[in-house]
Amino acid sequence: MSSKPAFPSSSSTTDDRLPLPVHVAIIMDGNGRWAKKRSWMRVKGHEQGASTVRTIVRASRKIGIKVLTLYAFSSENWQRPAKEIRALMHLLKKFLKTEEKEMVENNIRLHAIGDIDRLPGDVVRRLNAVQRATAAGRGMQLNLALSYGSRGEIAHMTRCLAEKVRDGNLELKDIDEEMISNHLFTAGLPDPDLLIRTSGEMRISNFLLWQIAYSEIFVTDTLWPDFTEEEYLSIIDAYRQRERRFGKTVPS
Secondary structure (H helix, E strand, C coil), X not given: CEECCCCCCCCCCCCCCCCCCCEEEEECCCHHHHHHHCCCCHHHHHXXXXXXXXXXXXXXXXXXXXXXXXXXXXXXXXXXCHHHHXXXXXXXXXXXXXXXXXXXXXXXXXXXXXXXXXXXXXXHHHHHHHHHHCCCCCCEEEEEEEEECHHHHHHHHHHHHHHHHHCCCCCXXXXXXXXXXXXXXXXXXXXXXXXXXXXXXXXXXCCCCCCCCCCEEEECCCCHHHCCHHHHHHXXXXXXXXXXXXXXXXXX
8 A cells, every 4th residue: 555656747658558447446535624724614625525526537537447436425424413414415416416417428327336225315316317317328437435335335245145045046155256246336347456545544444345355555645625637647657557466476
């Protein structure tokens, strides 16, 4: 795990034959601290963070990332003050409404993962409407992790498999890693190649614990509202220069 690595600039001369990450996952952290540094209310940080989401989604689509997963609201975030949660839900609904047209035009499919039923009804309705409107998108899939916690996801997967065994529809010997993956919220998607965390915190925060087993991890001290397309592309460039061995040795 790297903190504040010496990223090459986005105009570096990395060999274009080196592969891009197929799936990028981002823990978007630092909105509150960004606002606090300016003596503003936390909601201002979330508003600026939404603008950064737009920037990174556009950049990902432009360079050819196939799957982008953003940690937007964790299951633990429900413990925040009610006023802040209301503001976050309002921003989420607004984001979905304003970005729907651009997602459709740019062939981006929206998909939500998490305990979606806990979200307010009006947000769920808007979310479902945008997912339906973008369902045909094949250019990129944008996953929003909402009311999401990886331990809860794994518990949900375990219950699903246990019910199948109980009902006689599954043999214990048939449960393997592929079957587990196919019963997670990310079923059908490749695991993240690259995990980025902003704000310098050196932890995973209950995000995609199963899926990131072999992800390349970058941590930047930059707060999410200050995270730019240039820094994002620099991280992508640095990723492309890493040697991924997946536990294997490199031939001499």
